[in-house]
Amino acid sequence: xxxxxxxxxxxxxxxxxxxxxxxxxxxxxxxxxxxxxxxxxxxxxxxxxxxxxxxxxxxxxxxxxxxxxxxxxxxxxxxxxxxxxxxxxxxxxxxxxxxxxxxxxxxxxxxxxxxxxxxxxxxxxxxxxxxxxxxxxxxxxxxxxxxxxxxxxxxxxxxxxxxxxxxxxxxxxxxxxxxxxxxxxxxxxxxxxxxxxxxxxxxxxxxxxxxxxxxxxxxxxxxxxxxxxxxxxxxxxxxxxxxxxxxxxxxxxxxxxxxxxxxxxxxxxxxxxxxxxxxxxxxxxxxxxxxxxxxxxxxxxxxxxxxxxxxxxxxxxxxxxxxxxxxxxxxxxxxxxxxxxxxxxxxxxxxxxxxxxxxxxxxxxxxxxxxxxxxxxxxxxxxxxxxxxxxxxxxxxxxxxxxxxxxxxxxxxxxxxxxxxxxxxxxxxxxxxxxxxxxxxxxxxxxxxxxxxxxxxxxxxxxxxxxxxxxxxxxxxxxxxxxxxxxxxxxxxxxxxxxxxxxxxxxxxxxxxxxxxxxxxxxxxxxxxxxxxxxxxxxxxxxxxxxxxxxxxxxxxxxxxxxxxxxxxxxxxxxxxxxxxxxxxxxxxxxxxxxxxxxxxxxxxxxxxxxxxxxxxxxxxxxxxxxxxxxxxxx
Amino acid sequence: xxxxxxxxxxxxxxxxxxxxxxxxxxxxxxxxxxxxxxxxxxxxxxxxxxxxxxxxxxxxxxxxxxxxxxxxxxxxxxxxxxxxxxxxxxxxxxxxxxxxxxxxxxxxxxxxxxxxxxxxxxxxxxxxxxxxxxxxxxxxxxxxxxxxxxxxxxxxxxxx
Numbered sequence: 001x002x003x004x005x006x007x008x009x010x011x012x013x014x015x016x017x018x019x020x021x022x023x024x025x026x027x028x029x030x031x032x033x034x035x036x037x038x039x040x041x042x043x044x045x046x047x048x049x050x051x052x053x054x055x056x057x058x059x060x061x062x063x064x065x066x067x068x069x070x071x072x073x074x075x076x077x078x079x080x081x082x083x084x085x086x087x088x089x090x091x092x093x094x095x096x097x098x099x100x101x102x103x104x105x106x107x108x109x110x111x112x113x114x115x116x117x118x119x120x121x122x123x124x125x126x127x128x129x130x131x132x133x134x135x136x137x138x139x140x141x142x143x144x145x146x147x148x149x150x151x152x153x154x155x156x157x158x159x160x161x162x163x164x165x166x167x168x169x170x171x172x173x174x175x176x177x178x179x180x181x182x183x184x185x186x187x188x189x190x191x192x193x194x195x196x197x198x199x200x201x202x203x204x205x206x207x208x209x210x211x212x213x214x215x216x217x218x219x220x221x222x223x224x225x226x227x228x229x230x231x232x233x234x235x236x237x238x239x240x241x242x243x244x245x246x247x248x249x250x251x252x253x254x255x256x257x258x259x260x261x262x263x264x265x266x267x268x269x270x271x272x273x274x275x276x277x278x279x280x281x282x283x284x285x286x287x288x289x290x291x292x293x294x295x296x297x298x299x300x301x302x303x304x305x306x307x308x309x310x311x312x313x314x315x316x317x318x319x320x321x322x323x324x325x326x327x328x329x330x331x332x333x334x335x336x337x338x339x340x341x342x343x344x345x346x347x348x349x350x351x352x353x354x355x356x357x358x359x360x361x362x363x364x365x366x367x368x369x370x371x372x373x374x375x376x377x378x379x380x381x382x383x384x385x386x387x388x389x390x391x392x393x394x395x396x397x398x399x400x401x402x403x404x405x406x407x408x409x410x411x412x413x414x415x416x417x418x419x420x421x422x423x424x425x426x427x428x429x430x431x432x433x434x435x436x437x438x439x440x441x442x443x444x445x446x447x448x449x450x451x452x453x454x455x456x457x458x459x460x461x462x463x464x465x466x467x468x469x470x471x472x473x474x475x476x477x478x479x480x481x482x483x484x485x486x487x488x489x490x491x492x493x494x495x496x497x498x499x500x501x502x503x504x505x506x507x508x509x510x511x512x513x514x515x516x517x518x519x520x521x522x523x524x525x526x527x528x529x530x531x532x533x534x535x536x537x538x539x540x541x542x543x544x545x546x547x548x549x550x551x552x553x554x555x556x557x558x559x560x561x562x563x564x565x566x567x568x569x570x571x572x573x574x575x576x577x578x579x580x581x582x583x584x585x586x587x588x589x590x591x592x593x594x595x596x597x598x599x600x601x602x603x604x605x606x607x608x609x610x611x612x613x614x615x616x617x618x619x620x621x622x623x624x625x626x627x628x629x630x631x632x633x634x635x
Numbered sequence: 636x637x638x639x640x641x642x643x644x645x646x647x648x649x650x651x652x653x654x655x656x657x658x659x660x661x662x663x664x665x666x667x668x669x670x671x672x673x674x675x676x677x678x679x680x681x682x683x684x685x686x687x688x689x690x691x692x693x694x695x696x697x698x699x700x701x702x703x704x705x706x707x708x709x710x711x712x713x714x715x716x717x718x719x720x721x722x723x724x725x726x727x728x729x730x731x732x733x734x735x736x737x738x739x740x741x742x743x744x745x746x747x748x749x750x751x752x753x754x755x756x757x758x759x760x761x762x763x764x765x766x767x768x769x770x771x772x773x774x775x776x777x778x779x780x781x782x783x784x785x786x787x788x789x790x791x792x793x794x795x
Binding site for chain 2: 047048050051052083084086235236237238239240241244276277278314315317318319320331332333334335336337352393395396397401402433436467469471475480483484487491493598620621622624625626
């Protein structure tokens with residue numbers, strides 16, 4: 001765990017070949033894996049990889065290496081982002097480029113490794129290869145920057161994710177790690193740090209988009225000797241996993257960013273408020289903190305200066321509203337996570353009444369690069385008011401489900417049709433939901449709009465923390481709005497009436513519409529109530545919760561009208577508006593459906609086709625689940 | 636006092652002893668530790684924490700019921716978490732959940748009578764590439780449809 005101090009100092013001073021020793025330079029090359037002495041097998045063991053069976057794959061790889069007496073290192077890495085092709089296994093042989101394998105489930109390990117160790121390209125199992133000068137490439141495999149998923153991305157925050165070993169501080173150091181912190185501590189004042197962040201144009205990546213430099217300045221200006229720094233890693237937005245991937249794949253980037261921020265505002269305690277549902281991320285973070293402390297990059301008198309920072313992990317207990325900074329602080333204090341009115345802002349009176357700065361994971365993870373390359377460099381990418389990159393979790397009805405990082409100002413079309421590889425099953429694009437339960441949807445006419453904070457707000461959505469859910473022609477927008485409201489009703493803290501009662505009424509009305517019991521009067525009522533909730537709620541949760549309703553009503557008014565007038569669901573999603581029938585040609589008369597129907601709506605003789613009595617059917621779907629002959633049709 | 640009550644109280648005391656001079660801001664971590672060790676928050680445990688932190692039991696319940704993480708009844712032998720994140724939703728997690736409820740004859744947040752299964756709905760597991768997904772004691776079951784549920788449940792039933 002303890003790294004040679006002279007080597008560490010040399011690395012964070014920029015690893016200048018003139019001042020270093022030959023042995024150190026060789027170590028750097030080895031750590032960056034510009035070439036390797038013996039084969040290295042990398043396997044993505046983030047939560048998503050493990051879910052896809054990476055643990056079994058890993059076991060098989062071990063067995064294969066042992067059986068064939070191959071001397072190779074196995075490195076567990078975080079997520080490189082292409083979740084849909086998990087488990088991801090890379091191999092780097094001496095003198096050759098790093099080859100990325102895809103969907104290497106346990107049954108494919110032997111085939112994949114056999115070909116690779118024979119020096120041949122395993123057919124149909126490769127994704128791309130890393131481009132490294134002087135190394136021999138693999139035949140017929142695209143380089144990473146030519147690959148449609150990776151090519152259009154600009155990876156700053158995710159640069160190391162899936163590439164380095166997250167449990168190794170040395171590997172982070174070899175990729176310019178902690179150089180930003182060293183520069184800040186040795187040459188800059190807190191005020192100058194805040195100023196550079198302001199110049200860079202970095203804005204909060206948690207959703208609101210508040211200028212980060214300005215936020216730090218408020219906290220810096222407070223006179224209180226005790227200040228706190230808080231990292232919001234309570235990623236509660238359903239369908240978003242950016243923060244998890246950063247922490248699992250590159251935890252030191254977050255720690256370095258937080259250390260710089262703490263120095264800037266003058267805090268000596270940093271709290272990371274992280275979801276208890278992310279056990280792997282917590283484990284990696286604990287390890288990274290211990291390693292950084294052991295090497296004087298955190299803890300007492302960091303790098304020999306007077307600056308000390310104690311990092312503490314606080315586990316969140318599961319409440320979406322805790323993404324709101326005042327609610328988060330109350331939760332840290334052991335209270336119910338209810339928001340309070342601002343002002344006072346946390347910068348004046350936050351955790352335990354002391355000045356506190358709260359930012360989210362991605363915001364802090366953006367910080368080190370700003371000091372490494374300068375604020376002008378950072379602001380050279382992006383649109384007028386939104387600088388840098390943004391990480392998005394691309395999911396839903398899209399081919400390349402995964403985590404992407406793109407420059408601000410990219411269009412939706414590029415994200416969906418280039419990086420995302422188009423809509424699943426060749427279906428038609430219908431909408432993209434951004435900003436989770438607080439956001440709205442973007443539709444076909446927005447495909448060529450540059451994505452930034454302003455344009456998304458103007459379209460009735462918001463940047464949010466970065467969830468992007470793609471919906472196709474089969475999705476019912478009324479039901480999507482209902483889904484989000486269901487979530488908000490569950491997560492509303494109950495403190496203010498508009499949010500507690502209003503959202504409940506919104507949800508009830510949407511439910512009524514989806515059950516085919518809505519009336520035309522319900523539509524103006526929904527709109528009106530939504531606006532009241534937006535205008536009168538206490539915190540960000542209530543002020544944004546009606547957005548999914550308003551935005552789907554704006555773009556898909558016809559669907560709402562169809563539900564309340566002709567009582568039909570144009571997408572065939574709303575259960576109550578569906579009909580279950582039995583295909584007599586496929587039904588074998590096994591009686592399984594009739595025995596499982598909870599309301600005895602299915603009749604028929606043994607070995608004869610059965611029939612569903614539509615007046616009795618409650619559309620529970622039990623027959624559909626049980627039928628072994630796919631004889632049940634749903635319309 | 637029955638034996639179980641005594642052991643619960645002893646367990647809680649042991650956890651509390653690791654938090655000397657605990658103040659209000661240690662409440663949630665303490666509750667988390669108790670749940671981790673004992674599986675749920677029993678009345679006895681909450682009363683004991685109240686004594687140690689000098690807090691009314693009502694306040695502790697106020698905090699504990701606010702968060703999704705805390706349970707007040709024991710878990711089943713197999714604990715099933717159903718992800719209801721957006722990515723899972725658009726790929727049919729509602730039908731998966733319905734099917735589980737039907738198969739187990741319990742609602743979410745409940746435990747089957749034989750103590751074998753408990754069902755929990757979680758906001759997002761963060762494994763959107765596998766949607767729709769459920770997690771049974773750390774084992775992920777990915778790309779589910781409602782039709783696959785009876786088979787999965789039976790597999791665990793057979794293990795007993």
